[in-house]
Amino acid sequence: MQRITIKDIARAAGVSPSAVSFALNNRPGVSKEKREKIMEVADELGWRPSFFARSLPSAKANTVGLVIARPARSVNAESFYFRFICGVEQVLVASSYNFMLKIVDSIEEEMETYRSWWLDRSVDGVLLVDIRDHDPRVEVLEKYELPYVIVGNAPESIRSNNRLELRTPDAGAMQMVLEHLAQTGVKQVAYLSGFARMSHTQQRIEAFNRNAQELGLEAQTLETDFTEEAGAQKTLDLIAQMGTPLGIVFDNEVLALGGLSAVKAQGLKIPQEVKLVSWEDSFVCRIVSPQLTAVSRDSGRLGQEAAALLLRRFGSHETASTDFEMPELVVRASSVGR
Structure with missing residues (x-):
């Protein structure tokens, strides 16, 4: 498949190549409405940022994202996610990274969040929880070239060579x-x-x-x-x-x-x-x-190890999954x- 270029996006969006460049690189010079239109067209055409472009300092958000697709009342009630999130935060703060958390009702909303984060270049990667069989979120994250760590055991239906797991016993x-x-x-x-x-x-x-x-x-x-x-x-x-x-x-x-x-x-x-x-x-x-x-399992430490594994992946493309301790x-x- 031929790689989509800035000129292809400009032609389809009816704007200049320079406007596309500004939008794709998150630089001033285009209105918010025009930028959103350009990014949507780029997404529809199947545009992917090059590795070089993704590694530019201006493209780095210094932020890790986590989306939890569960009813908010169940997340609020149990202690696991509170301790897990505290563990994630501890590692990210020590590495000068920010943390972006969102709770939604469905994985469809979760996948739309990933699309929005990719369009806005809001995060550098995500922690993926509550993995499931034939999980469509993996395909979405790889489509947008967002590095991710699966917290848990990926089923055999997820055959991606890019998957990175923190496996739980x-x-x-x-x-x-x-x-x-x-x-x-x-x-x-x-x-x-x-x-x-x-x-x-x-x-x-x-x-x-x-x-x-x-x-x-x-x-x-x-x-x-x-x-x-x-x-x-x-x-x-x-x-x-x-x-x-x-x-x-x-x-x-x-x-x-x-x-x-x-x-x-x-x-x-x-x-x-x-x-x-x-x-x-x-x-x-x-x-x-x-x-x-x-x-009794240390969910705070689980969060720490998941965040550390994702940070190691940034730049190095590490794909060595690890096992979490027996509770x-x-x-x-x-x-x-x-």
């Missing part, structure tokens, strides 16, 4: 949780997951079902939206379907809090009749009664009783 952590529940004597287990379309959720579900079968446990999974209300209702549904005794793994501490409240409201004994495990550990798990057994299972009274 979701399968190993789930095995650790189920082995603990099996050791407590429970014969039935359930997993209240987050959105099943997310790759890390799929990997946890697969590990949950596989390990439950190997351990001889009856297993069931239900999808939720990460909210406390969903945790309470789905917990009641599971108890009605499976009976007790039952061990339940919750995808975060907010779901676990809802589940804990529902079990106590039913007058059921914890952990004798229902054992509870939270995938995330936070102060919430320690202040409730009984305290919640939880998977710890902190056993408390909700699963063993003391």
Whole structure:
């Protein structure tokens, strides 16, 4: 395919080549309206900035972006993203980089944000979270030549040679949780997951079902939206379907809090009749009664390593993915009783 030139864009937009040059290089000399029109035409024609142009000092934004496509109330409620973002900020500030965060309702909005950032040259690269099978965001980021780091495990459907991952041990952590529940004597287990379309959720579900079968446990999974209300209702549904005794793994501490409240409201004994495990550990798990057994991972450090990996990629085109540390299972009274 022939490379699109400034003259091609100028001809299609009905402007001069100099106006196109000003717009593409984010320089004064054209109005905001004309600049947006030129950038839209360039995008439609499939124009890509050359590596030389992208490396010019004037093209550098010294900013890293993160878009989270989840309901705002679920992001606000759980501790993971707060600590993850703090970790990212710590590394970026130390390297004189800015951080741009946006929360949207869909990946369509997320992809439009990437387009807007590319048009405005607002960011030098992005952290990509909640990766999913056949994820269209990867193609968009590569189309705009925005460096990215996938936080989590990319599915096999993403075959890009440019992908760079900070892999998380979701399968190993789930095995650790189920082995603990099996050791407590429970014969039935359930997993209240987050959105099943997310790759890390799929990997946890697969590990949950596989390990439950190997351990001889009856297993069931239900999808939720990460909210406390969903945790309470789905917990009641599971108890009605499976009976007790039952061990339940919750995808975060907010779901676990809802589940804990529902079990106590039913007058059921914890952990004798229902054992509870939270995938995330936070102060919430320690202040409730009984305290919640939880998977403890350093999400702040995860943010630090993700940001550091992206910064190393700038300029060097590093493509060596790395593995994040195995979390710890902190056993408390909700699963063993003391």
